[in-house]
Amino acid sequence: MIADEATLARLMAMAQSGDRQAYAALLEACQRWLRRYYARRIGPCQLDDLVQDTMLSLHHKRASYDPQRPFLPWLAAIARYRWVDHLRKVYKADETELDESFAGASDEPAISARISLERLLSLLPSAQVAAIEMVKIEGLSVSEAAKASGQSESLIKVNIHRGLKRLTAIIEKA
Amino acid sequence: MPMPTSTDTFIDNLVSELEPVRPLSQAGGLSRAAMAILAATVIAAFGIGLRPDLLAGKLDPVFLLSSGLFLLLTCAASFSVIQMSRPQVGNHQTGWLWATAMAALLPASALLTALVSLAKGNTMVVGLSGWNCMAMGAALGLILAVMLTAWLRRGAPTSPQRAGLLIGIASGSAGIFAFSLHCTHNDIGHIGLWHGLAVAVNAGLGRLVIPSAIKW
Numbered sequence: 001m002i003a004d005e006a007t008l009a010r011l012m013a014m015a016q017s018g019d020r021q022a023y024a025a026l027l028e029a030c031q032r033w034l035r036r037y038y039a040r041r042i043g044p045c046q047l048d049d050l051v052q053d054t055m056l057s058l059h060h061k062r063a064s065y066d067p068q069r070p071f072l073p074w075l076a077a078i079a080r081y082r083w084v085d086h087l088r089k090v091y092k093a094d095e096t097e098l099d100e101s102f103a104g105a106s107d108e109p110a111i112s113a114r115i116s117l118e119r120l121l122s123l124l125p126s127a128q129v130a131a132i133e134m135v136k137i138e139g140l141s142v143s144e145a146a147k148a149s150g151q152s153e154s155l156i157k158v159n160i161h162r163g164l165k166r167l168t169a170i171i172e173k174a
Numbered sequence: 175m176p177m178p179t180s181t182d183t184f185i186d187n188l189v190s191e192l193e194p195v196r197p198l199s200q201a202g203g204l205s206r207a208a209m210a211i212l213a214a215t216v217i218a219a220f221g222i223g224l225r226p227d228l229l230a231g232k233l234d235p236v237f238l239l240s241s242g243l244f245l246l247l248t249c250a251a252s253f254s255v256i257q258m259s260r261p262q263v264g265n266h267q268t269g270w271l272w273a274t275a276m277a278a279l280l281p282a283s284a285l286l287t288a289l290v291s292l293a294k295g296n297t298m299v300v301g302l303s304g305w306n307c308m309a310m311g312a313a314l315g316l317i318l319a320v321m322l323t324a325w326l327r328r329g330a331p332t333s334p335q336r337a338g339l340l341i342g343i344a345s346g347s348a349g350i351f352a353f354s355l356h357c358t359h360n361d362i363g364h365i366g367l368w369h370g371l372a373v374a375v376n377a378g379l380g381r382l383v384i385p386s387a388i389k390w
Contacts, residue, residue, distance in 0.1 A: 018194035027185045052184055059188045061330035061390065063195040064260050077261035081332045115263040171332040172265040 003029040009071040016062060027055060030075060037079055041117045042086070043139055054082040076115035080171045083117065087136040088164055123170055128163030131156045136164075203256030203325050210318040211248060211348050218314060218352035225358050234360045240280055240369065244351040247277040247373070248318070251344035255322045258337050259329025270340060277347065277373070284366025304368030307350070307357050311372030312379075315349025319380065326388045334385035342380020346373035 003011070008029060014022035034051045042050055057078050065074050121129050127149075134145035135156065146153045227234060250273035257267055322341045331337040350372040359365065 015192065016195050016197055018192060020189050020192050023192050024185060024189045027188060031181060031185065048181070052181070055184070055188065057330070057390065059191070063198050063328060064330040066197055066199070066260050069260075069262060073263040074261060076263045077265075077332055078330060080263070081261070081330070169333055169336065172261055172263055 003033075005070055005072050008075075009067065012062070012065055012071050013067040016065065016067065027058075030055060030058060033072075033075070034079060037076070037117065038083065041083065041137060043137065046086070050082065050086050053086070054079050057082055073115055077172050080117065080120060080167075084164060084167045084171065087132065087167075120167065120170065120173075123173065124163050124166055125159075127151060127155075128159045128166070131159035132163045135160055198259050198325075198329050200256060200260075203259065204253070206321050206325060207252040207256065207318065207344075210321040211252075211352070214314040214317045214348055214352040215355065217317075218310075218355050222310070222353070222356045224355055227358075228355065236360045236362060236365065237354065240362075240365045241351055241354045243277045243280060244347040244354065244369070244373070247273045247347040248344050248351060249273075251340045251347065252318070252322065255326065255337060255340050255344060258331045258333070258340070259326050261330050261332045270343065274343060277370075280362065281366040281370035284363045284370070287362060304359070304364050307353060307359070307364070307368045308371045308375065310356075311350030311353045311369060312346060312375050313349065314352045315345030315347070315372070315376050317345075318348045319345035319376065319384075323384055323387055330390060331388055334389045335381060337388060338384030339377055339381040341384050342377035343373060345380065346376030349376070 003025075008026065011022045011026035011029070015026055031051060034054055035047065038047060038050055058075065061078065065071065121132075124132075130149050131145060131151065134140045134148060135142060140148065142153050142156050145151075145156050149156070151159065225237075227237075247270075251270045254267040254270040257265065319341055322344060326337055326341070350369045353372075354365075354369065357369075
């Protein structure tokens with residue numbers, strides 16, 4: 001069960017005041033939420049690292065949360081930033097099969113849809129999305145992605161570069 | 175901190191490190207920005223000296239208009255920077271764009287005036303002495319640049335490049351606003367070119383230098 005928005009916001013406000021019990025509960029809930037959030041948008045072998053990386057950012061940047069505002073859009077902005085940063089890092093995933101089990105229905109579908117990674121990707125041209133998905137998420141090589149998509153290798157590289165640059169600029173855009 | 179493999183251990187480590195923090199507030203950021211702008215203004219007014227017509231109580235309309243536009247641009251860009259310290263999906267910062275467009279009317283007017291003058295066969299005279307205004311405006315703006323950069327380092331800007339650009343715009347316009355209290359020029363050519371360049375120079379430097387300082 002993922003905690004609701006109001007509960008998370010209250011736990012975060014308490015954590016900002018130094019309440020360790022609330023913070024532990026918050027981090028546990030965030031860890032579950034982030035696993036679902038990144039589902040299908042990162043290779044399974046990368047998921048733990050990315051979730052922990054995002055929670056570390058949450059920890060260091062917790063002062064940037066305004067208790068008067070909703071919590072999940074703040075967490076989503078942190079998560080999107082870490083995700084784009086993660087995609088920038090060159091890696092070749094050992095596993096390319098994506099785990100579908102995390103893609104469960106959300107408790108708050110309206111909020112989740114608005115702050116989802118899918119919505120962020122929907123703001124990119126389809127060729128850029130395809131290039132990023134194949135090379136940065138599924139772990140294909142540039143030449144494999146070129147063959148699969150019909151784009152040239154240089155176009156794949158350009159689309160990845162432009163797509164990641166655009167993603168960085170629109171992280172907070174719903 | 176080393177990254178533990180177990181999520182439970184990882185969470186325990188974070189919890190054990192927890193210290194109370196004061197949330198970044200809009201009012202806190204704005205008051206610091208206001209103090210930085212005030213500091214630059216005081217240095218220009220009392221350290222460098224007020225322009226004689228101001229001391230005599232005379233206000234030139236071009237001076238008022240251009241200074242007002244630069245101050246407005248300072249406020250809009252600073253506000254956006256402070257907003258960027260507290261990220262949230264759904265944030266839209268467009269006020270600085272409109273303010274920049276309004277301030278861009280100054281160099282645009284200067285260019286148009288020069289072109290019309292050339293078309294009439296007049297020779298165009300660009301006073302090179304204005305570099306002093308540009309340099310002093312850019313330098314005075316450093317006070318606000320340092321303050322906003324320090325503020326963003328505490329926050330979580332998700333677009334460091336844009337944040338750097340905005341800090342540059344805010345600092346350049348703040349600096350040239352302060353220095354315009356000293357500068358005796360009232361012609362649109364001088365203000366549009368040299369005062370506008372102070373903003374452009376700081377914007378470029380901010381875009382290049384600041385992102386690495388605020389990246390997280």
